[in-house]
Amino acid sequence: MKMLDQSVKEELSARVAKLEVLFDGNVMAYVGQIHPAYLKDFRNFIEHLVSNDKKDRLIINLHTPGGSVEAVEKMVEIVRHHYKEVYFIVPDSAMSAGTIFCMSGDKIFMDYSSSLGPIDPQVLISKDGRDQYVPALGYLDQVEKLIQKSNDGTLSPAEFAILQNQDLGLLRRYEQARDLSVDLLETWLIKYKFKNWKEHKTSPDKLGKKVTVVEKKKRAHEIAKLLGSNKEWHAHGRMIGIGTLSAKLKLEIEDYTGTENQSAIREYNDFLTEYISKQQFPVFMHSKSYF
Numbered sequence: 001m002k003m004l005d006q007s008v009k010e011e012l013s014a015r016v017a018k019l020e021v022l023f024d025g026n027v028m029a030y031v032g033q034i035h036p037a038y039l040k041d042f043r044n045f046i047e048h049l050v051s052n053d054k055k056d057r058l059i060i061n062l063h064t065p066g067g068s069v070e071a072v073e074k075m076v077e078i079v080r081h082h083y084k085e086v087y088f089i090v091p092d093s094a095m096s097a098g099t100i101f102c103m104s105g106d107k108i109f110m111d112y113s114s115s116l117g118p119i120d121p122q123v124l125i126s127k128d129g130r131d132q133y134v135p136a137l138g139y140l141d142q143v144e145k146l147i148q149k150s151n152d153g154t155l156s157p158a159e160f161a162i163l164q165n166q167d168l169g170l171l172r173r174y175e176q177a178r179d180l181s182v183d184l185l186e187t188w189l190i191k192y193k194f195k196n197w198k199e200h201k202t203s204p205d206k207l208g209k210k211v212t213v214v215e216k217k218k219r220a221h222e223i224a225k226l227l228g229s230n231k232e233w234h235a236h237g238r239m240i241g242i243g244t245l246s247a248k249l250k251l252e253i254e255d256y257t258g259t260e261n262q263s264a265i266r267e268y269n270d271f272l273t274e275y276i277s278k279q280q281f282p283v284f285m286h287s288k289s290y291f
Helices: 002-023 036-053 069-082 097-102 136-152 157-164 168-193 213-227 242-247 260-279
Strands: 026-032 057-063 085-090 107-110 122-127 130-135 283-287
Touching: 002 026, 002 057, 002 260, 002 283, 026 036, 026 260, 036 069, 036 283, 057 069, 057 097, 057 260, 069 097, 069 168, 085 097, 097 168, 168 213, 260 283
Parallel strands: 026 057, 057 085, 085 107
Antiparallel strands: 026 283, 122 130
């Protein structure tokens, strides 16, 4: 097994080194759920990366089903303490909290098969004696419907019982998670993703005109509202591709489909994720100097 791990380590190092040349920066991978339990490991990983061969730019190869938005906020603080420029590569999918993480980047790289997801925050609760994440927006939408039916006088006895049994403290946690998700996404879009958006490029009546701070805030709010709409996407796990992100959300994505970057990214990502899957690691972080 040690010989196998050494062979995998050497192969991954070679492949990530190629990406570092292509993207001119430190390249790392984060694969797995985003959870507060991994924050110290993430901090130590970043510090190790910086102490070995720090470059001006960090490129994060991200593959995650999502997790804690509070953990994402701390991860962004850690990364931005050391790097002023951060890129995200999404070869497969970065869902929910992973999508919010990506919005803290200066650029997001995807190809035609990549996906982001709705920013439906997941709240950690204890149920049946074990901790688990549950998506918040579905619960809030259902309670909103029941309240509306109550106002309309159409609430059934069964629905009244459901509404009566809701944990108000837990519902408040869902609301706080939703509000935090939207607030972070708007803040990071304006501060990082939109920082080089100087002139209008698509609106016919504004072409060439300077983009104002108010316009940046408006666009960020529109993106956050749409990504956070459970009614728009219908499912927590809805995979949103580059076409929808560009057309419906008007979000600028760097499309590497058919480029030299695509083959290099897949050679690294597919090899790494296959190894992680076989080893059944819940979370795995990798760089040229860390395995």
